Amino acid sequence: MSQNQIPVIVNGATGKMGREIVKAVAKEPDLILMGAIARNPEVQGKDAGEIAGLSEPLEVPITNQLEPMLGYVAGERQMLPGVMVDVTHPDVVYDNVRSAIAYGIRPVVGTTGLSPEQLRDLGDFAEKASTGCLVIPNFSIGMVLLQQAAVAASKYFDHVEIIELHHNQKADAPSGTAVQTAQMLAEMGKTYNQQQVEETEKIAGARGGLAEEGIRIHSIRLPGLIAHQEVIFGAPGQIYTLRHDTSDRTCYMPGVILAIRQVQKLKSLVYGLEKIL
Template sequence: MTNDSKIPVVINGVAGKMGREVVKAIASSEDILLVGAVDRNLSVLGQDAGELAGCGPLEVPVLNDLQSVLVLATQSKIQGVMVDFTHPDGVYENVRSAIAYGVRPVVGTTGLSATQIADLGEFAEKASTGALIIPNFSIGMVLLQQAALQAAQYFDHVEIIELHHNQKADAPSGTAIKTAEMLSNLGKKYNPPLVEAKETFAGARGATLGDQIPIHSIRLPGLIAHQEVIFGAAGQIYTLRHDTSDRSCYMPGVLLAIRQVINLKSLVYGLENIL
């Protein structure tokens, strides 16, 4: 396969742990080509993205100007893609910039608000540009969420615990929010109160989505990404748990998203919607 027939991809946040994994995944793929690499970390500017990721030189230098690099993804007959693993503070503008350039964003950065996602959806729709916002690229997490939807038919009490490394900037995690949204969208009421509860310390019972499903966030070194959905009923507890031991588990989902987003004309939220 020639380079002209491969999907051109720009990685934003290439020096991060997820960014480096994406470089390695793309380098080993046959139909995707890394054409640009962006990061705000000044210590890596000018370095070869492949050498930075540990997979050998790719002749793609790390730059810090996203818009100039996005242009590189528009110089092929195949629609270009931007993969974003950056920071909640900048992801909204990153996605808007990509759409404005006609580059399809695949977003793994969490922290976007519901209002921001809706706004980006309107922008993508007007531009007829595909976009994917994926809180979690793990196939195992998609299966956990589907199992939670099944369990919710039989349990009225549920809480979510999400555990991440202590360098994660946002809480709750996008995956936990997505899971709670999926359960809430079933239209049933959860956790009917049995007593008048009082928190001695604010937040002791976690954050809640729609005053129904508590989400508890833990941030510790040694963790990567983990989630439990715990259902309770008289005499029984049903726990669904997903554990990440290596970030390579996300790469099949990332590559799938890159291949799928070039066929979309609007924004899609959630990996389950492209499987």
């Protein structure tokens, strides 16, 4: 440990994203893994590096005790402020993030499913505590570029729908990325998809979920998928499709590492990877 290293807690350390984050943090000389949190009783006490697939142990045992770990890292005054990367579950992410802020630990949140009300509450709490917090629906640089291209296209197209595709272990739908994309399009100040006919759904939900400003989002959950999104614009005589596909979760790691470093500079909650690029 040194005064120039950022101590990191990975919450959800044994999940698919968590294991990749453990490996990514271990490679960076300015970061040090201080805690690995997981609920699974079968991994308690095992080395986080070995579970992640590293060739050598990190000497960081997996524990299910988040708050004691937050307190421990907060007490390491000889180091930079700690960061908690949360990749857990929508049911617990709000409490995790609030606890981290209370201990002065900076949250980097990759877990989706926070409601607008929860985001506002966490934003108020972070600002009062002068503690940085990053909520990132998608850590992929490619997805940020897709969203920017979609915003640019929205100036010229009045009809758009979003399709997001994920593995069948994802608990929330639609994805946080799809919701964020719809929000960005809605911020352009126009209403999309003016109804041409009176539609009737023969099966409820066939037309997808209705997001802001008339934008439809369709969610697909299948084994074999990781994370994918299409934004489809339509106009007379043409279709313009933007698509982003992930084939390996390593694509998220540059964004995760950037977020860990950048959250140190913040004093409030910031939403979206594009805000720190």
